[in-house]
Amino acid sequence: MTTAPTPTPAAVLDAYWNGAHLADPPAFLHRARGVSPVLHDSSRGVALLTGHPEVSAALRSPHVRTTRYEGGEAVRASASYAVMSPMMLFHDGPSHTRLRSLAVRAFTPRVLEESREFITSLTDELLDDAARRGEVDGVAALATPLPVTVIVRMLGLSGTDADRFRMWSESIADLLGGVNVTPERWAQVEADARAMRAYFRTLADDLRANPQPGLLSALAAAEDEGGRLSGEELLANAVLLLVAGHETTSNLISGSLHALHEHPEQRAWLAEDPEARVGNAVEELLRFLSPVQGTGRVVTVPLTLGGVELPAGTFLSVSLAGANRDPRLFEDPDTLNLARENARLHLAFAAGAHYCLGASLARLEGSVFLTRLLTRFSAYRVPEQPLAYRPNFTLRGLRELRLHLR
């Protein structure tokens, strides 16, 4: 019997950059980890990290920095660049601390607890509406409007602009990791970036003159206090909050609806006592789904990760999805086990300085949604249907999920 030769790191990385993992990410990531949890292609100066200890170490290392939003002259002259490059995601050290510290105020436990009631009544309204309509697309009817409405309210934006925000959010998702984006689509993304700049610039001026409740007013005021936040920074980070609050949580909700349908015994277990069990269930769903599949980092000094020596300047493709299915930490990692004892060790929100700012909000939204869903419609039905995911390297979410609440 002959065994297939082990692929070289370069071959696995080539397949990865070409999107070979998108059809079935866990299967590809297991194969890559099987070759090595740190797959280094020294000729190109890149490494793919798919193991939990290695991903965790990289994200927490002082010798690893985040990626910058960079490009040639044409990119730097674009509106997309102006919207993306001041986002806190692409900054380190004091510049990152300054940008993050202003926004962090909006996510204190007190502010979040105050939102619980609103999130609960909004969830009930969406569920009532969907139940009345019979068969609906759960992405459009439930998974998208819940987080969008919540973040729009927290920022103090107008709910009547929600459709526009959804389109902008899709454009930012393309800028963060779109796959096979056509030139026509890039032109639309650039037009959206111009529209976002105009919208937030005018709004910030209005809010400074006439403060309103909400995070955006607080950020606009902070800009006035000794120029701590420039106009471009305000704009970019407001857009980041808007988008981060959209796509990710929406993918957690739609993915959970599907995963619980596929695992009826898990759904029944959660439905028996949602209040008590939902906390751990949300952690396990975050681990299982990894709504943000990965991120990028750069090594700043020679560094050994998982026994592999990486020169300064190596680009790290950090697979959060890979870490979350690492069998060295999670027993039987491809099984959804809502009672898993160490589910909380997942890296779905990353780790280190850029640990997700909205993690508590996302957990709250996920918990309230699943509790209300399973308290009221534990027998919801998902008919046979072909499933398609949005073509994106970074964010993994269903395009559509038809379902019936009953």
Ligand code: HEM
């Ligand atoms: C299930 C939902 C969510 C997931 C899985 C998620 C995941 C992540 C991950 C992995 C990062 C780190 C990215 C990196 O280091 O490159 C991140 C950062 C961030 N997230 Fe989330 N997120 C979620 C929901 C939210 C929500 C609801 C908000 C806010 C409304 C939010 C705001 C942010 C912000 C502002 C950052 C940047 C933090 C920084 O750079 O310091 N996220 N998120």
